Amino acid sequence: MSYKTFTYSMKEGVKNIWRNRMYSLASIGTITASLFLFGILFFIVANFQSVIKSAESSVGITVFFEEGIRQARIDEIGKELAQREEVKSIEFVSGEETWQKYKEEYLSEELVESFGDDNPLADSDSYTVYLHDVESQTSLVEFAQNLEGVRKVNYSESIAKAFSNINSIIAMVSVAIIVILVSVSIFLINSSVTMGVAARKEEISIMKLLGATDKFISGPFVIEGLLVGIIGSVIPLSILYLVYDNLLTYITSKYTSVFNIFSFVDISDIFAFLGPIILIIGIGIGFLGSFITVRRQIRQVEVS
């Protein structure tokens, strides 16, 4: 597209939006609403996932050693485990510590006394391994079980499964909602462009008669779609920013105690990802919606 055609399309595209303002408003409104909903959904999912992530990483695997193992081998096992990619952190728990803890939490004083200085968990030194992602549990368990000197690995399969189920449900729901919103937006842009072409049928017919190419004729409509997409994504982005910012301040100030346990995802982290995504979706919807429709519509306009 030459510079001249571009400026022409730009000028006419802006005029189209104005001439066609009811439909343009409807299109901008739908894209705005869709992307706003998408943003809210994203807030929920992002924060929910951050909660899950922190929960996931608190789920530990316990690795016990064979009887009579040397301390050097225990250290080696610790190193080998710590080197694994899926491992977030690793903690050595001695049998002594475990026994102390157990006594304090579960046993009555009488019972404790009956044990005297005996430590039934003397051979229960262990590593507690925390993972980045609970879904990688199986591979790590397998690895640990095959290490020399490892007697037993304790883990909970059901917790891992539950987390991965929640994750896939979230992913599915998000995809479904996005698909619906994008389709509705594209449908509305289609209608908007169809109306726009219909309203300017005579002008387009004359353009065709005068030998204007379809590309030239469609230029302003595509620009119109692009602009609608840009406006329709900048508006929800700004609103979403304000909403998230205020919500964060409000909730953290009002319910400090409740939300101590987990922290909201930082606004800059959210928007570093959400900003580009919303812009791409909005502009993409605007461009594709108008591009697909306009050529077909223009072809249908009669010349004489």
Next chain:
Amino acid sequence: MSRFYHLDKVSETKEKPIIRFEGVGKTYQKGIAALNDINLTINKGEFVFIVGTSGSGKSTLIKLLLKEIEPTEGRIYVEGKDLSRLRSRQVAKYRRNLGVVFQNFRLLPDRNVYENVAFAQRVINTPTSIIRRRVPAMLSSMGLTEKYGSYPNELSGGEQQRVALARALVNNPLILLADEPTGNLDPSNSIEIMSLLNEINKRGTTVIVVTHNKEIVDMMQKRVITLHKGKLVSDEQKGGYSNEL
């Protein structure tokens, strides 16, 4: 260079066919034959009337020339090029060879005279410097110099048709196709438009006028091709309106 060389050139170009219909037929989906076995040659620089009542196939002929529809039989050549071989991308460029005016003028009501004519150049990406030179020249040759800023609804029918002519000619088409150009005009305006068309023809443009205006055809004494019920029934040099119709 002798004067004769120039004359030779002119006679040579006049003999060259610019439009050729070879056994052209068009049957619409409902099975009605709008045109049937049309064989026709129009040479460069000719002035031709195509006459016929409604339903004679005139409109179909125009649509075929504009490549808005395809013939169901035969071939159409314009400037030696087979229209059926034009790819859809090339159609727009092909149409730049044709200047077209209509009975209802088809001016854009929201643009003034200057913009209506300049529009024809803008839509084919003509540089602005050329538009600024060409449009005023065209308007002045159509006697519209004083109407630059007027809007179509402020003009008489004759003036509107002259704007339409200016728009059709501003890109220097090879062929001017006028579809009932006097259909909405009173006799004096009709005569004025016809003399403008004659003028344009003398400057070298091939002019095809589709009409059923008997007076005009009789007055001009040009080649007359008569269509009736989709068939070419007569083709006379310096003819009048066929009495059969």
